[in-house]
Amino acid sequence: MSDEAATQSAILLEIFLELDAGSPECVRAQLIEGEMVVTTAQAGSHEHCLSRFTEQVVRRHEFSISAHKGLVLPSYGPHPDNHVIPDLTIVGRREFRGAPPWWRPYGELKMVVEATGDRPELDRTAKRRSYALARIPLYLLIDRERAATTLFREPGDGDYLVHHTAAFGKPVPLPSPFSFDLETTDFL
Template identity: 50%
Template sequence: MSAVAHEQPITGSPSQEDILLESFLSLHSPEGFRAELIEGEIIVAPPPDGDHEDYVGLLIDQVGRCSKVHMQVSGGKGLRLVSGGVCPKNHVIPDVTFAPMELRLFRGAPSWMDPDGVSMVAEVTSGKPDQDRIAKRHCYARAGIPLYLLIDREKSQVSVFSKPHRDEYTEVHLAPFGELLALPDPFGFDLDTKPFL
């Protein structure tokens, strides 16, 4: 009688996604650089230029003065966007993240936090504008972030995407620089884009 060897499946082997995520999380970016994991690609961006930071500051100032709901703001908070395996474990750092102040969402949060409670993320285009226009937009929609605001410097326009469904936002409103753009609740005010000119 001969014994038949049964091949046992190898368990505990990390997947390519797990290896990529582990490699990403162990990165040590040079000071001022941002490393993000977006749809399976590691992106390392240099520090933003002065115009980029000016747009960010103008947006934060208006939200602080005009929003119906008092907002907590983070410029550089890492978000872990996991959405049921539809896209890889994205780790994205929006230019600006807004959440209602009453939630105190950022207090005690880890380096990479889940986006639950985030009201809006905002990006200002820079070296790779299609990352902001397409890839990040899809990741934010998949994660269910209610609003995504894009300040597109090359197109001289501001867009607000709302009503996320699967990997897309079902509504978009845009305004060329110089016009008003209505921000939905909980913000509930018209963003003045004249300062972006």
């Protein structure tokens, strides 16, 4: 990385951290592949899909689920680390205890979930690659524009090596530690 690129990355990271993005109730600020991404409250259908997913998981397991956990993850190229807030972050029952606001969660995460919003390509590409680089074992993408759910698994070589896509209305088999078929009919 050139000195100029390193300086620009350092300045971007400093500005991002100065935002005090720790109040995601109103605004969600993320740093993804060298771009600051600020979003506000999402449409009801976005939250509806996430709620239906959460209900199915909670009925079967005792995981901790957060919609506000900041993750520090690797990025591609000459960018500062990604600072991402997934729509849902799923960990073991007590894993959030003692975690800082921006967490490097290597090994503790079970799954991250994104429902596409205003900028679906970020969820489909940049975030997916960042989750794979961090070796997060499962990434579930609820793609509202394409009316499909994709489960990415087996992170390696900077991306997920295996994925399964099902149209809304078709079940998505979730592997261990979830071990159930996710119903997607209600995502429609």
